[in-house]
Structures are given as structure tokens and as C-alpha cells.
Amino acid sequence: MKNTRQDHAPAARWIVSAVFFMCGSFVGLWASRIPDIKAAAGLDESGFGMLLLVMACGAFAAFPLTGKLVDRKGAAPVTKVFTAATAGSFLLIGLTPSTPLLAPALFLGGFSFGALDVAMNGWGSEIEARLGRPLMNSFHGLFSLGAGAAAAAGGFAIEAGLSIPVHFGLWFALSVPLLARTALQRWHSEISAAGEKTRAPLFAVPKGALVFVGLIALVAALGEGAVTDWAALYQIVDLGYAGSIAPTAFTVFSVAMVIMRLSGDRIIARFGPVPVARVSGVVAFLGCLLFVSGVNIWIVWAGAFVMGLGYAVLFPIAMSRAASDPVMSKGAALAAVATLGYGAFLFGPPLLGFVGDLISLRASFLAVALLTVSLPFLAGALKVKP
Template identity: 75%
Template sequence: MQAKAARRVVSAIFFMCGTFVGLWASRIPDIKAATGLDESGFGVLLLVMACGAFVAFPFTGHWVDRLGAAPVAKFLAAATAASFLAVGLAPTTPLLTFTLFLAGFSFGGLDVSMNGWGAEVETSLSRPIMSSFHGLYSLGAGLAAAAGGFAIEFGLTVSEHFSLWAACSTPFLVWFYRQPWPKAETASETKKKAPLFAVPKGALVLVGLMALCAALGEGAVTDWAALYQIEDLGYSEAIAPTAFTVFSIAMVIMRLSGDKVIARFGPVPVARISGVVAFAGCLLLISGINIWAVWAGCFIMGLGYAVLFPLAMSRAASDQHMSKGVALASVATLGYGAFLFGPPVLGFVGDAFSLRVSFGVVALLTLALPFLASALKVRA
């Protein structure tokens, strides 16, 4: 019974973690405008946020080993809420830079610890449930982005929007903090920690590249879709967050149904079709024929990208030539690296050419996914 209750708690924190992403994505145009930075300059701010997350990874691993995943997740959930509130209230660009580093650090640490807690609950229940956690994460991101559109429509400033969101989150954080969960006993294998920056080998190189391409596509839509609609296509700022909302909705739909689809058709065919679908969505987004085509492109991209990262992680866990920890670490490093550091690079491309060209780069990388899919097959 405790594990079932813990599943609800972990589901809630995944959902809340998604709202951090949606909140941030919906107000990126306003925050960028307030700084007066171009795409390259704002890309540097995104890079600072990414660096904060990467710095957090080894620290969080140490804290989880000593204190347990649940206590660390509880602390970092509150820290992430506070740091994002600080982002919304930052009055100057230097202070914004500092708060973005803190937000990246706390968010990156929360991502690691909540996945650790989710894995403990999954073990207790003896059945796979991680996909549903990530589906709720996407649901939270989409709803928060949609709320961001309403906040813009009603004229809320960034500071007012972030403050209102923090006030609404506080009761949940109090409830979340009070939920019990026993610290997992330290297994003998935990003393042999997988290296933080492990390098994939053999077929896992292709699997890692698949995770990279999928994560880059997701990061591109998160950070640049709204600005692309405003600056390149000339659409209203109030409706720009809708693209990320429909993308997240598609991710939710596919992630919640992905396990059944993969079980029926197999990982390789699903990955190949997913790559083709994601590429078609990229082409629609790039075309910019009208706002409906842009939104449809984002929705189709969400359907295509949704299961690729989970498939890559599953393949890494079953690799027969590397230990599970090292294999997972190597693939996760490429995936998280692309999600965190890819958007700033796309910002530099957008500044040199246009954000349409940036999404063209994403489309070219997506085109490689059907060819990388065969690496998902586990060979004896």
C-alpha cells in the first residue's frame, strides 16, 4: 500500500517538474525582450542554465547515495520552485544569469532524484511505471505553457506570473514534503558508481545518437518554438506558447500509450516510424504556411519524439557488452547534453541565419533516426 501511495506522490512531482518547463517556455519571449539580447546573447543565458544542471548531476548522485532519493527530491522541489521565482523577479541581466544557473542546478538535481525515487517505487511494485511518470511530466509542461498563454493574454508581467505560480505551488510542496518513503538500502553495486561522463561503445554509440537527436528536437521546441513564431513568422505573442502546448499534449498521448505500442510492434519498427513522423512534423513547422500548420507540425513532432528517449534507455539497460550503469550513463549523457546544450547552439545558428534555419538543422538530424533505429535490437 505504501508503494501505491508513493506512486501517486512521485507522479505528482513529475507533473510539477513539468510545470517548471512550461512556465519557463511560455515566458521566454518576454524574458528575452526584457534583457535586450539577440539570439546569441540569449543562447548564452540558456547555456548558463544548462551548465547549472550539469554541475548538479554529480552532487545529486552523492546526496542520493547518502540521504536517499526521496529526501533529496523533496528538498530540490522546493529549491527549484524558489529559484524559478527568483528568475521571474530578477531585475537585471547579471542577476538573471545567476538565478538561471541556480534554476538549472536545482532543476537538474530534481530530475535525477525524482527519477531515482521513481525507480525505487517501480521496484517495489514489480512492474514498469516509469513511462507514465514521464507522461505526467509532459502533461504538466503542456498545461503550464497553456496557462502561460492566458497569463500573457490577461496582461500579467513575468514577475506577476511567476509569483502567482509559486503561490499556487506552495500548498503542494508542503504536502509533498510530508509524504513518507523509506530510504532504499544501499546495495553493494551502488559502491561502483557509473562514471558521470561515460562514453558509449559499439552499437550504443548509435543508440546514444538517437537519444541526442530526440532530445535536441524536444529542447528546440521548448526553447525556440515561441520565438520562431513571433520573430520569423510574425504571429502574436499571446498565441505563441500554444505550439509548445500541443507538442506536450502529443508527448503525453504517445508516452502513456507507448508501452502497448512497443509491445505489439517491437522497438525497431516503432523507432523507425517515429523518426519519419518527427521529420514530417519538422517540415510542417519549418514551412510556416499558417499558424495551424505550425501547431500541427509541433503536434506531429511530439508524437514522433515521445518514445525515442525511453527506447534508447531501455536498449542501454539491456546491453550485453557494457554494465547497466555505465551503459545508461553513457546514453543519458548524450541525451541530456543535447537537451540542455543543444538549444543554446541553435540560438547561435538562429542569430547567424534565422530560427527557421535552426529548425532545419533539427530536421536534418531527425532524418537520421530511422537509420539509427536498428541499433535498438539486442543481439545475443
């Protein structure tokens, strides 16, 4: 049985890589059409922020339940279910951009995406262990590659005059072959004995040093979420640039994330997660300052690129550290870090939208920069203590 499982590992690695890529494409698809969805719904920044909050609530509801499912059923089966559910929920979002169904569609999208985030990281950590080498940053690099590709394609879709339902429908059709192949992939997932005996808490709460690991994920995910949800509108509303070029900032941010994440496993193997996280925090802060300066479009895009380099490896490092936590079960630890990290990715942008409505979106990104200062001081928690 052991040899059979080992034989499945290379194929499963490519399937999980493809799932990460597709999951990132959900984000890029969404980010590229945010101004159009906001306009179709007839909302200002605060109103749209409330819709983002609905999505965040969906994800928050998913985290503790998914951690329990991963411990009881295994990461691979849960990933398969929520890969299909997430694709379907984003199709629903695209079909309801200006109807009362948009809010429940966003809740379902947040729930399924949040569940998939926990489960696919769990499956990725199993493949790391089975193959005996670090892979988490490369998985997340493909997530960023998918996000950047979908955002770039979104710019072409806008130029071509594709409606939101047609754009989202074409994307879903392209996803169907991967959904089928993922469902058929064989894999024996680890099951936690503790997961069979304990009840899922209302919230997944990190313990010990994992609290600081979760805060690293929180700050990194907030920066990524801010660029995803507000970078385009910041360029249009605060800086006065055309909507057709506004997705470019997110695209170059994603390209930088891809470059750094695909190199991250080797860099971390050489220098260790703690020094890499400290340097990454400084780089992310400098990128934020360039981005909020708004001197010209090239400086703004340069800032987005530097931010991408800085934030890139922080969330994968945090999730990898959670999966190997010596205190909590894998499902519970991943859910706990995701509660802080991915919760910030969804809850943070709505709050930034309120700041943008009261002051400006530039002030929102400045707040992100100030939080990034904490990263070098939190990085010590990434070291696993036996």
C-alpha cells in the same frame, strides 16, 4: 519489510507522477515567458543563447554528481531534495528577469533541474520494478501534460498582463503543497554497492550500447528543447505572428506528447521498443518538415503536433533502458544518458540560437530535422542484452 515496501508503492507512484507533472510545469512556465524575459534582459538571439548556455552548464555540472548521489543515497531522497531546490530556483528566475542575478539564477535552475531529472527517473524505475509493469512513459506523459498546462496558463497570464515576478510567484505558491507531500512520502530506495566505492567522474560517460541509447536521448531532447525555447520566437520573428498566440505551438506539441506518452507503455509492450523507436523517428522527421514549411499557422501547429507524437516516447525509452543497463550501475547509467540527452535539451537550443542569429530560426529547425533522420538507425541499441 517487503510487504511494507510494496504497500508504499501505489502512493509513491502518485507522488512521482505529481513530481513529473510539476517538473514539466517548470518547462512550460519558462517557455511561455521566454520572449518577455528576453525583452526584459534586452538581448538578441545570440545574447539570449548565451543565457541558455549558462543554464546548460548548470545541468551538466549536476549529472555526474547526481548519479553518484543516487547510487549512494537512493533515488527517492535525492528526488525530494531537488524537487524543492528546482521550485525555489525557478522562483528566483522569475524574480530576476532583468537583473544581473538572472545568469546565476539560470545556472542554479539548470543544476537543480538536471539533478531532478536524473533522480526522478531513478525513483520512477524503482516503482516500475516494484509494481512489475511499465510506467515510465506515463510518468513522462505527465511531464508533458504539466508543460502544456503551464504553457497554456502562460498565454492567459500574458493576456491578463501579469508581470513575470507575479506569474512565477503564483506558480510557486501552487507548488508548495506538493513539495510538502513529496517530502513526507515513505520509500526505501535501492543503493548501489559500487556507488559507495567509486569516485564520481568529471563527466558521466556511457559505455557500450548505452552510447547509442544516449544519442537517441540526445536527438529526442534536442527536438523537444528546440520547440520549448525557440518555437514561440520562430513564429514571431520568422513568420510574423502575434506574441499572444505564439505559445500555442508549444502547447499543441505538449498535448501530442501527452497523448502518445500515456499510450506509450501499452504500445511498447505490444510491439517492443525498437520498432516503436524507428517509427517514431520517421514521424518526428515529417513533423519537423511541416513545422519549418511555415505555409500558414495551421500547418505550423500541425507540424508541432506531429513532432510531439514522434519525439514523445524516445526519451522515456532511453531512460528506462539506461536504468536496466547490465554494465553500469543505475545512477551512473541514468547520469550518462542524461548527460547526452538532457545536455542536448539545454546545450542544443543555445547553439540553435546562434544559427538563428546568423541565418534564421527556420534554419535551426531544419538542422533538427536532419538529425532526426538518424533515429531509425540508432533504435537497435534499445534492446537490452543479458
